[in-house]
Amino acid sequence: MSAPNDNNSNASAINPTFARRKAGDDCPMCPDAEGDDTVATLPSGRVHLQNDANYRGYCTLVFRRHAIELHDLSRDERAQWIEDVARIGAAVSRLCQPAKLNVVMLGNQVPHLHCHVMPRYPDDPEWGHPPAFRRPRDRRLLPPEEYAQLRDALSDWLASEPTPDKTRIGEN
Numbered sequence: 001m002s003a004p005n006d007n008n009s010n011a012s013a014i015n016p017t018f019a020r021r022k023a024g025d026d027c028p029m030c031p032d033a034e035g036d037d038t039v040a041t042l043p044s045g046r047v048h049l050q051n052d053a054n055y056r057g058y059c060t061l062v063f064r065r066h067a068i069e070l071h072d073l074s075r076d077e078r079a080q081w082i083e084d085v086a087r088i089g090a091a092v093s094r095l096c097q098p099a100k101l102n103v104v105m106l107g108n109q110v111p112h113l114h115c116h117v118m119p120r121y122p123d124d125p126e127w128g129h130p131p132a133f134r135r136p137r138d139r140r141l142l143p144p145e146e147y148a149q150l151r152d153a154l155s156d157w158l159a160s161e162p163t164p165d166k167t168r169i170g171e172n
Contacts, residue, residue, distance in 0.1 A: 022111040024066040029112040032062040039151055040158040042084040044077065045114075047158065049151045052139040054124050055131070057096035057150065059088050063113035070105065070113065081115075088117045091157040095150070102131070109133075 021027045032046045039047040039059060050058040061084055067073055073081060089101050098119030105115045118131060126132060142150070 018111065022068060027066060027112050028110055029062050029114060030066050032064070037151070039154045042087065042158065044081045044084045047084075047088055047154075049147070049154060050139075051136070051141050051147050052134075053142045054140055055118050055120070056142065057092040057098065057119045057154070059092060059117045059154070061085060061088055061115045061117065067113045068107060068111045072113070081113075085115050085117065087158060091154050092117055092119050095153050095157060 017026070024030060034041070034046065035048070037048045037051070039049045041047070042061070045062045045064045048060045048062065050060065052058050061081075063073075063081065070078060070081070085103060089103065092098065093101060096119050099122055100120040102118040102120055103115060104118065105113065107113065120127065120131075124131075141147070
């Protein structure tokens with residue numbers, strides 16, 4: 001059995017960029033800047049709406065400070081993180097009505113805690129399978145007006161709904 005840090009050492013030796021990012025240097029999510037894709041700033045971080053017509057409503061939550069793993073957070077930070085992920089999921093479910101939500105925290109490319117809240121639809125290109133990573137330039141974009149309307153609706157919902165308990169997700 002290998003020592004617990006062997007995998008970290010191997011990853012750092014193979015990919016020095018990953019090692020720098022893991023240490024918080026050159027991390028593309030530090031600081032998480034507000035931009036045109038920003039939906040809301042929640043207690044645990046900032047919410048960004050991805051422009052992807054195949055996964056309408058796909059959001060990412062970026063943790064407010066440099067942390068890598070969920071277990072790196074304090075108990076209170078973890079509880080808030082989960083609450084915020086649930087709020088985003090409730091908003092996306094209510095506004096976009098997907099068949100299912102995928103909630104994913106990876107960090108293999110950018111070792112900064114972030115969560116993908118990805119709505120899934122029966123007609124999406126990878127229905128029934130985990131979605132493959134696609135760079136923004138490879139995505140089918142929503143028309144600009146539709147993207148702006150969705151961003152504003154998510155922003156309004158997240159600003160007005162303190163918890164997912166206030167809305168029954170299955171009701172219209």
